Structures are given as structure tokens and as C-alpha cells.
Amino acid sequence: MTDPLPTPLPLQEGEMLAAIDLGSNSFHMVVAQYLLGQLRVVDRLRETVRLADGLDARGGLSAEARQRAYACLSRFGQRIRDIPPQRVRAIATNTVRKLASPQAFLMPAESALGHAIEVVAGREEARLIYLGVAHTQPAKRGRLRLVLDIGGGSTECIIGSGLDTIERESVQLGCVATTRKYFSDGKLSRKRWNAALTDVATSFQPFAARYRELGWDDAIGTSGTNKAIGDVCAAMKLTKGSVLADALPQVRDQLLRARSIDTIDLPSLPEDRRPVIAGGLLVLEAAFHALALERMAVSKAALREGVLYDMLERGGDDDPRDSSVLALMKRYGIDTLQAGRVEATALRLFDQVAGAWQLEIDDRLMLSRAARLHELGLTIAHSQYHVHGAYVVEHTDIAGFSRQQQQFLAAVIRSQRRKIPKQVFEALPDRLLPAARHTAALLRLAVLIHRAHEADPIPRLDAQVDGDRLTLTLDERWVDARPLLKADLDDEPAKIAPLGISLRLQTR
DSSP: OOOOOOOOOOOOTTOEEEEEEEOSSEEEEEEEEEETTEEEEEEEEEEEOOGGGGBOTTSOBOHHHHHHHHHHHHHHHHHTTTSOGGGEEEEEOHHHHHOSSHHHHHHHHHHHHTSOEEEOOHHHHHHHHHHHHHHHSOOOTTOEEEEEEEOSSOEEEEEEETTEEEEEEEESOOHHHHHHHHOTTSBOOHHHHHHHHHHHHTTTHHHHHHHHHHOOSEEEEEHHHHHHHHHHHHHTTSSSSSEETTTHHHHHHHHHTTSBGGGOOOTTOOGGGGGGHHHHHHHHHHHHHHHTOOEEEEOSOOHHHHHHHHHHHHTTTOOHHHHHHHHHHHHTTOOHHHHHHHHHHHHHHHHHHHHHHTOOHHHHHHHHHHHHHTTGGGGTOSTTHHHHHHHHHHHSOOTTOOHHHHHHHHHHHHTTSSOOOGGGGTTSOGGGHHHHHHHHHHHHHHHHHTTTOOOSOOOOOEEEEETTEEEEEEOHHHHHTOHHHHHHHHHHHHHHGGGTOEEEEEEO
């Protein structure tokens, strides 16, 4: 087994953290302070942005939606101006996932916020939502809980126990998107509602039976739709804030009496929730039917709280990304001894050039993970295994990783050997390109040096850089005794050039 991964700087007493949720309906930010091993919330901000309202069928985003988003992020950025970048995480969800050109939105968005923005897959979003609920409302040991989060553009369904998820699903249903799809003209009717309910219910069918068979002890709803409907149920004296199966038809009947979205009159419904409540209630009713729910409590915790606790874990010894990497190594039968050799050499080179190349601890962690996974594609085929491995890493749901992080790992793994395609780094934002190219170069050299899978340690190995000129110095006798390695080294300066690296090799 390989050694534990290097860890980032641990959280210090009194440090501030911030989590931002770029939802499809609302943007949220929570600021917390780390005290006595716990998080104490010191500020919350929420703005209704309706990002999904500006999304078209081709993946374009309207100028109005963009400007609402940038203005909100600028205000959020002012609040967290003094918090270090490594203690801020901004997460973009369904609407940004659907954009045809996400970087066209993300670059000005990051500039407005003053921090990087991560795009997460639906199942990673589900994991973070569950983490927020699990930490905020701890359950008795051994009890299973269902968490249902209805957002603006997607709905996440999770079954978990303790702090761990067992099942995670994300469906393309949300209060904004569903309202636009079925009630775009603003008109409401029972006939239209019933037809839409049948259609929406089909999205839950692929996993509903599996969920019902596994079962749960408690059901919890999160995010604005569930909270709003819980408040409406309480105001109508149907429940005391939870949602009951026999209460939903009464809420729906009251909503349909309006016959128009503009005239919906539900008690305790916030004004900014009225334009999207029809779609949210439709999704919730379909979920209750498909999952055979009888009662659902409502939680104040959601994605943003999960992001905070995920940051807390990353600052300690429980980074979920490490567990995910180890799980992939086991699943794909990776040679841990070879992975460890390549990792050790890659990090040896990294530590010698990090200062000159302005590489950080997060880059070192990504290099470690890429080294551990570099032979993943061998399970599929030896031929082009670097291509197969990169594809799996980019397209698998890997807990703890954002899309950009998976794309970073995939690009580094894809570049480890043979010809480097021009488009290999195209998916990455500009801010990640220098680190991706440099770590790819270091992994490539480590893989080349260990091509023979020898167990013997490597003699002295020195790396020096001047700009993008890299000089690698090896032991002459050791290289001369390995003619295959010598031939590979002679060819490498030309092969590594597409990374923007000018390589000079010398022996001592």
C-alpha cells in the first residue's frame, strides 16, 4: 500500500471559512469560524438570481441572467475579501453544468467573486447536501435517512447512514426548470397538472424501487422548495412544519385555485418563491408518490453547509478525495508498488521545482493522485492505457472531486506517455493551465524513469528550472546500464515540448 497522501495546512483556531452555492434559483453564502474543532456560523447571505431562467435549449445563458449572477457574486466577494483563497469554496450546480460554454460564464463570475468556482456533478452535489444534513442533524447510529433536495434545476435523492451516503441520484427536475417546462405561459389547470405529474414521475422510476427496497427510518427535505412548502403546510394548519403525504393534495388544490402563477395565494409563501412554487410542488408530489413517502421533516441545512464540513475534513486527515483514489486503485487492480514508486519520484521532482514554478500544496496533492492512478487504464487494455485511464477518470463520478479537478487529473494522466494531443488541456480554465502542464511534465518524467518497474531505488536525481526550461540530472552509470531508458530519455525533449517545457537532460 502506498503511503498517506500529503495533506494541506490544517485549519487553525479562529480561522474563517466561506462556502458559496451558485444554485439554479438562488445563490447562497455562509461564513463560519473554526473554533474548538467546530464551525460557528457568523454570517449568511442569500439572493434570488434565477440563473436557470436564462438557460436556453442550446446551453446558452441570457445576458440578464449573467448580469444578475455577476452582481450577486460581486457583493458576496466584498464580504469575503479578507478570507484566504484556500478557505473559500464556491460550487456551481445544474445550470452551469448545462452550459454549452461554461468558461464563458465562469471566467467573469470568478473575477466578480474574487475566487475560483468549482462545477460539481449531480452525484457529488448529492454527497455534499447529505453531508450538510448529517452534520447539522446527527442521527442515531445505524438509522438510515432519505434526503430529498429540490433545487432550481435538479433534484437530489440520497440514502445514507451516519456521515456516509449509500445511494445518490440526481434528476433533471427543479422548481425553476419544471415551472418553465410545464407552465411557461403562467396558466394553471388540474388537467395540465395531472399530465405533468405523470411525466415528472417517470424521472424517479429508474431508482425508486431500489430506494424503497433499501428503506429508511427518516426522510428529510432540504433547500427552498421544501422549506417553503413546509411553511405553507404549517400556515394552513395541516402540519407543524413537516410535509405529510395527505397534506400535499390540499396544498396543490389551493395552488390550482389561482389558475395563474401570478395570482397564487398560499399562506406564508415568500413573494420571490411564487414564480417557481408550482414546479417545486409538482416535483415534490411526484417524489412522494414514487418513493411512497408518508412524512418528511424539513432541514435548514443544504449544499453550502455540506461544503463547509467538506472543507473541515479536507483540512484534517479525512479528505474524501483520498478515499476515492484508494477505492479506484482497488477497483481497477492498480499495482500499488509501482504507483508508489512513480509517486515518490514525481514528488521528489515536484519539491525541487515547486518554488520556481509557483506550484502549491493542492498541485502536489493532484500530482500524487495522478501518480497513483496513472496505470488505471491497464485494466481495460495495455494499448493506449493512458487514454483509457484518462477517460475513466474524467467521466466517472468520483466523490470529493469537482469536474475541473477530474478534468485536471485526466489531462495529466493522458499526457503521461507518447504523443501529447494539442486539445488535451482544452477543458481546463486558464487559471489551472500552468499547474496542469507542469505537473503533467513531472508525472511524465517519473513514469518514464520507472518504465521497467524496477524495485531498486534511483540514485541522485536533480531537477532545476529557469522559466519553462527544465534541466534533469541523473547518475551516468545508472543510465548507461539501462539502454531502453537511455533511448527514451534521448527522445523525450521533443515529446514533452507540447507541454511548453524545454527539457535538457544531463548526467553526472
